[in-house]
Amino acid sequence: MAGRSALIFHGTGGSPDVCWYRWLAGRLTARGYAVEVPHHPGLNFEPIATFLPKVLDAHSFDEETVLVGHSGGAALLLAILQHIDVTVAQAILVAGYCTPPNIEQEPVLQPEYDWAAIRSHVRDIYFINSRIDPYGCDDRQGRAMFERLGGTQIVRNDGHFGDHDQPYERFELVDRLIA
Template identity: 60%
Template sequence: MSRNALILHGTGARPEWLWYSWLGSRLRERGYDVVVPHHPGINVDPLADVLPQVLAHRFDEETVLVGHSGGAALLLAVLERLEVAVAQSVLVAGYSTPPNDGTEPALQTTYDWPAIRRSAGDLWFVNSVTDPYGCDAEQGRAMQRRLRGTLVVRDDPAPGAGTQLDPRHFEADTLELVDRLIP
C-alpha cells in the first residue's frame, strides 16, 4: 500500500490556485500519490450532492487529508463517514459552525465528534487570529476542544503586498507551514 493524499480546495477555488498544486508537488516528491480534485460544488451545492463525489476517493490508513476553508469544513463530514482511520488530517482555516453571515452548505447542524476523532488520525487545525471570513482561531479552538489534535494559531501577518490574496485566510504565505506538518 502506498501513501496517498487528498487536498480539497476552498469555496469557489480551483486545484491550480493558491498553494494546492504546490503542496501536491511537494508530497509527490516524498512518494505520495496525490489527488487535488476540482469539486466546484464545495460549499455551494448541498452537502448530500458533494459528499458522494469526495467519498469516492481512496481512503486507508496511509491517507493524508488536507482541506482549506470550505474544503476543511467538508472534511468533517467526510471523516464522520469513513470506516477507516486515515494517517493524518489537516484543516486549514477550518470551521465547524457558521463563520459569517453567508450560507455554508458544507456544514452540518450536528456532528458525530467521536466518529470524526476515530477517523482523523494525526489531527491538525491551522487558523489565524483574525480571519476575514470568520474561520479564525476561535473556530480552531472549538474543533480542538471536541476532537483534540493540535491547533496552530498564526498571528495576523501583514496583507500580501500587491496581491488580493489574504494571508489571514491562508491564501498566501502558507506553503511552508502546511508542508512542515506532513511527514
C-alpha cells in the same frame, strides 16, 4: 496497502490552481506520495447531504491517507472523516470551521457532527487558523474543533492563508507537518 497518498481539497469557489495547493502537491509527490488535488466546484454550493456521497465515491481512503483541506475544503474534511469507515493517517484543516463563520450560507456544514466518529477516523489532526480571518474562519473556529477532537491547534496571523487578494504560493508549515 497502496502506499502513502494525499488529498488536498480547495476552498469555496476555489480550484486546484489557486494559492499553495499545487506547490504542496509537488512537495509531497517528490517525497513519494500519490497526490490528488481534485476540483469540486460544487463545494459549499451544493448541500452536504448530496455533495458528500459524490466526494466519497470519487476518492479512496486508507490508513496511509493524508487529508488537507482549506476553508470550505477543511469543513468538508469533518464530513468525510465522520462518514468513512477507515482511520486515515492525518488531517490538516487550514482556516477550517464547524459552525457558520459569517453571514453567508454554508451548505458544506452538516446540521450536527458525530465528534467521536470523526476522532476515531483520524490518527493525527491539526487545526491551523488565524487570529483575524476575513471570512470568520478564525482561531475561535479552530478552538471549537480542537476542544471536540483534540489534536493540535496552531494559531497564526496569516489571514485566510491564501485568497483572491492574498497570494500564498507556498505553505511550508503544512509541508513540515506531513510525515
